Amino acid sequence: MTVRVRFAPSPSGYLHIGGARTALFNWLWARNTGGTFVLRVEDTDQERSSLDSVSAILDAMEWLGLDWDEGPVKGGPCGPYFQSERRERYRAVVDEMIGAGTAYRCYATKEELDAARTELKAKDPKAQFVYPGWWRDRRDWPTNAPYVVRFKSPRDGQTTVRDQVRGAVTTPNSQLQDFVLMRSDGYPLYNLSCVVDDHDMGITLVARGDDHLINTAPQILIHEALGWTPPTFAHLPMMLSPKGEKLSKRHAAVAVQDYRARGYSPMGVLNYLVRFGWSHGDQEVFSRSELIGLFGWDHVGKSAGKFDEKKFLDVNFAHLKDERLTDTEAYLAAVAPFLARRGIVEPDPALLRAALPHIRERARTYEEAAFALDYFFRELPEIDPQAAAKFLTPATGPILDGLAVALDASAEWQAAALEARFRAWLESSGHELKLAAQPARVALTGRTASPPLFDVMEVVGRARTVRRLRHAAQTAAGG
Ligand code: GLU
Numbered sequence: 514m515t516v517r518v519r520f521a522p523s524p525s526g527y528l529h530i531g532g533a534r535t536a537l538f539n540w541l542w543a544r545n546t547g548g549t550f551v552l553r554v555e556d557t558d559q560e561r562s563s564l565d566s567v568s569a570i571l572d573a574m575e576w577l578g579l580d581w582d583e584g585p586v587k588g589g590p591c592g593p594y595f596q597s598e599r600r601e602r603y604r605a606v607v608d609e610m611i612g613a614g615t616a617y618r619c620y621a622t623k624e625e626l627d628a629a630r631t632e633l634k635a636k637d638p639k640a641q642f643v644y645p646g647w648w649r650d651r652r653d654w655p656t657n658a659p660y661v662v663r664f665k666s667p668r669d670g671q672t673t674v675r676d677q678v679r680g681a682v683t684t685p686n687s688q689l690q691d692f693v694l695m696r697s698d699g700y701p702l703y704n705l706s707c708v709v710d711d712h713d714m715g716i717t718l719v720a721r722g723d724d725h726l727i728n729t730a731p732q733i734l735i736h737e738a739l740g741w742t743p744p745t746f747a748h749l750p751m752m753l754s755p756k757g758e759k760l761s762k763r764h765a766a767v768a769v770q771d772y773r774a775r776g777y778s779p780m781g782v783l784n785y786l787v788r789f790g791w792s793h794g795d796q797e798v799f800s801r802s803e804l805i806g807l808f809g810w811d812h813v814g815k816s817a818g819k820f821d822e823k824k825f826l827d828v829n830f831a832h833l834k835d836e837r838l839t840d841t842e843a844y845l846a847a848v849a850p851f852l853a854r855r856g857i858v859e860p861d862p863a864l865l866r867a868a869l870p871h872i873r874e875r876a877r878t879y880e881e882a883a884f885a886l887d888y889f890f891r892e893l894p895e896i897d898p899q900a901a902a903k904f905l906t907p908a909t910g911p912i913l914d915g916l917a918v919a920l921d922a923s924a925e926w927q928a929a930a931l932e933a934r935f936r937a938w939l940e941s942s943g944h945e946l947k948l949a950a951q952p953a954r955v956a957l958t959g960r961t962a963s964p965p966l967f968d969v970m971e972v973v974g975r976a977r978t979v980r981r982l983r984h985a986a987q988t989a990a991g992g
Contacts, residue, residue: 516548528573552584776880781829851883894959956985
């Protein structure tokens with residue numbers, strides 16, 4: 514049987530990193546097996562769904578490179594892929610179930626339900642209200658009165674979920690109630706629309722967060738009531754906050770787009786997320802194709818993982834610094850918007866390529882990379898006032914001027930030759946290295962930390978190096 518998996522977000526905001534992890538596992542399984550990855554938008558909750566959040570989710574998926582084979586924009590043979598456009602189908606299924614006696618119309622009013630709830634609470638404040646099934650076997654339906662459709666849940670027996678991660682999970686049916694399938698306004702509830710779509714879209718495996726495990730027995734029962742074969746399931750362990758709570762924006766940035774805005778790479782994000790549940794020995798860093806090749810359910814564990822911002826940054830860094838993981842072209846394209854934010858638009862491509870190898874080793878994100886590249890593209894660097902106060906003092910002015918003359922006399926403009934010149938000049942002029950090196954770095958970069966000074970000089974070029982040294986000399990002299 515060819516694999517068909519799906520990611521089924523509810524568009525009520527943005528793509529949460531937990532949702533992206535679920536999408537990733539489904540996508541990896543589809544790509545690993547040559548199967549199909551379906552994207553389905555679960556937008557039946559009209560109040561919470563919006564088109565803006567649909568596009569935010571699609572954008573985030575595209576940015577992560579989690580391309581879908583069927584779904585919004587793409588289309589496909591099982592569409593429409595928006596649940597709001599499938600309402601007639603849910604209605605037809607519910608009518609079929611009522612006809613077959615596996616679902617029923619419930620005319621209980623809110624007042625009746627509230628009264629029953631209050632009565633129960635008065636007897637036992639801790640008791641959980643369970644709908645008693647008043648309309649389960651009635652057929653004396655009033656005309657023109659609103660009703661919900663409830664599932665006629667079996668009272669005996671048990672339901673077993675066969676889960677790729679958790680093994681067999683069995684729930685006694687007595688624990689389930691006659692849950693609502695369709696609201697009185699004709700909107701389907703999640704369990705109904707999910708089952709109908711998983712069936713109609715030929716889904717073979719449902720992988721989702723294990724907070725959905727409680728829905729799975731009811732869903733299996735709906736499949737069975739309709740004479741359908743349920744898919745298999747894989748419930749993925751939760752992503753928790755560092756303190757072990759459900760991860761939310763109180764703890765960390767949880768929207769994929771926040772990481773994009775901070776200059777994370779899509780593979781840095783995916784690589785961090787895949788480790789929530791899946792492992793391959795103690796390997797931490799994976800390329801996209803490695804992940805596709807290695808992924809499988811055998812190595813998906815049950816234990817929840819804790820979100821660790823520092824580790825996330827480290828994994829991203831591993832992707833950014835290694836040319837085999839992020840090639841130069843991809844790097845340049847990704848860093849461009851961050852340079853543009855600093856006002857560096859259409860930077861000289863040759864200069865960019867020359868500077869890049871020197872900053873890759875130190876930039877953990879594209880945002881940090883743009884910061885590290887900044888001074889290469891300025892006529893004069895922006896000088897950090899603290900660095901100026903410390904290193905561009907009246908005593909260093911003449912040193913920087915002398916250095917400008919000495920270096921400008923070098924026939925070759927290349928790091929090793931410049932360093933040799935610098936050292937020879939120190940010797941002949943009697944200046945101490947420490948009095949010259951840091952001021953020169955501040956002159957060239959505006960900062961006290963940078964790649965090796967002579968590498969910077971080589972990339973920046975003769976004219977700008979000399980200009981920067983002279984300009985800093987003037988600043989040092991108080992001019
Ligand atoms: N729309 C549901 C959610 O976002 C989908 C759950 C499922 O994958 O079945 O949680």
